[in-house]
Amino acid sequence: MPFIIDEDEPDLSTLFQGVKVPEPNMYISDSSQAVRLLSELIRNEKQPPVHRIKSMVAQLFALFSEISLDNELELYEQFLNLCARLTEIQKIRKLQNKAVVSFGGKFSAGKSRFINAISGIQDLLPVDQKPTTSVPTYIIKADHDTLSANSIYGYSTPLTTQSMGALTHEFYDTYGIGFSAFLDCIIAESSSFILPEGIALLDTPGYTKYDEKSLSKMTLSDRQRAFEQLRASDYLIWLVDIDNGGLNQDDLDFLASLHFQTKVLVVFTKADLKPEHEIHEILNLARQTMVRTAIPCFGVTAYSSNQNQEYCGNLIPVFFQYVLQDSVRSNDLFTAFQKLEDQLRQNLVRAIDTTGxxxxxxxxxxxRSRQVMQIRSLVELWGRTQQKYTQLRKLLKRYDNLVTQINHEIASYIQSEDQHG
Incomplete structure (x- = not known):
């Protein structure tokens, strides 16, 4: 019996015409390419030379050897922390004067897809990452599209879209090596970035749920990494999978532990999976939950990355306007140094005023005295106090000169074109 072709059956050769099967990532499929990528990223170069600035900070505190300082140890540690951040010179240059908005939430909350959608950068960020292998990624506006990886050793390495695409759990599953051990962050500069130039976005790895029964070092490491990266940002958008039905206690505990001073925006992702009446119920419940906490909340909304649509309001663009109008910029090292040195200067000025x-x-x-012995004692005390007053005034001039030198060193260091590029 001859084989008869059903005319209604689709012709598979034409049905899939023009459909391209994605090529495998060469860094994952080719071990020699993987070795080359790792060698570029793991170069153990020396950290940028910030010893001169640290030495000048030590000199600054040495001026106060005879003056009682408020929170001296805490201030000194804050100065040293700022000095340590200067080793992240490539990141500091890119983020200078920008407000960093980070995105937090549990693993699989849809952070990367959400960022890709609201920022206009399409599929730039890998969405297939595990919390134990992913690297925090900053996204900023630029004239040209560039990707770079900043190592923990303080230098920058250019990335291609292929090498960026290798930063997924598939690389870890194939070779057993995660990038988060030696990469501080990735900086993605995009000409497609549609948010204002004064904003930088930070995509952080999701954290796994805290479970005392199945507690492991890996779980603690995930949570600590997420905590540290979120704390380094200025503003926070907290993402929750709408299938969770609301904010659970683990979300609230993690948010509270961050001690954010700026208001947090809560966004329920994957909103297209729920009918609108159920979305309203979830949002209302979440608003009531946030009111009962001490967490500063900007608002609660829902969003679909698939449809690029916000539901039940227009809070997301309003939140970014709030960010631009506020003045928190933790990556502005000039301002950070100025605030710290101003606290020191106030201590010195108070000592001068008190002595005067x-x-x-x-x-x-x-x-007013009529007794010779009393006058003699008062004159002696007055002489010593007047001498101390004069010394403190001279000390203030030395302090101001040293602060000027430190600011000049920091400016030269940040603006230098050939520094560890």
Whole structure:
């Protein structure tokens, strides 16, 4: 019996015409390419030379050897932390004067897809990452599209879309090597970035749910990594899979532990999976939950990355306007140094004022006294106090000169074109 072709049956050769099967990532399919990528990223170069700035900070505190400082140890540690951040010179240059908005939430909350959608960068960020292998990624506006990886050693390596695409759990599954051990961050500069230039986005790895029964070092590491990266940002958008039905206690505990001073925007992702009446119920419940906490909340909304649509409001663009109008910029090292040195200067000015008042009181006592021995004692005290007052005034000039030098060193360091590029 001859084989009869059903005319209604589709012709598979024409049905799939023009459909391209994605090529495998060469860094994952070719071990020699994987070795080359790792060698480029793991170069153990020396950290940028910030010893001169650290030495000048030490000199600054040495000026206060005879003055009681408020929170001296805490201030000194903050200065050293800022010095340490100067080793991240490539990142600091890119983020200078930008407000960093980070995205937090549990693993699989849809962060990368959400960022790709609201920023206009399409599929730039890998969405197939595990919390134990992913690397925090900054996205900023630029004239040209560039990708670079910043190592923990303080230098930058250009990335291609192929090498960027290798930063997924598939690489870890294939070779047993994660990038987060030696990469500080990735910086993606995009000409398609549709948000204002003064904003930088930070995609952080999701954290796994805390479970005392199945607690492991890996789980603690995931949570700690997410905590540290979110704390380094200025503003936070907290993402929740709408299938969770609301904010659970683990979300609230993690948010509270961050101690954010700026208001947090809560966004339920994958909203297209729910009918609108159910979305309203989930949002109302979440708003009531946030009101009962001490977490500063900007608002609660829902979003679909598939449809690039916000549901039940227009809070997301309003939140970014709030970010631009606010003044928090933790990556502005000039301002950070200025705030710290201003606290030191206030201590010195208070000491000068107190000593000056004491000297004037003693002089008044001398003019009012009628007893020779009392006058002699007061004159001696007045002389020592007046001498200390003069020394403190000279100390203030030395302090201001040293602060000027430190600011100049920091400016030269950040703006240098050939520094560890």
């Amino acid at each position: 008042h004491t000297a004037r009181d003693l002089f008044g006592g001398i003019t």
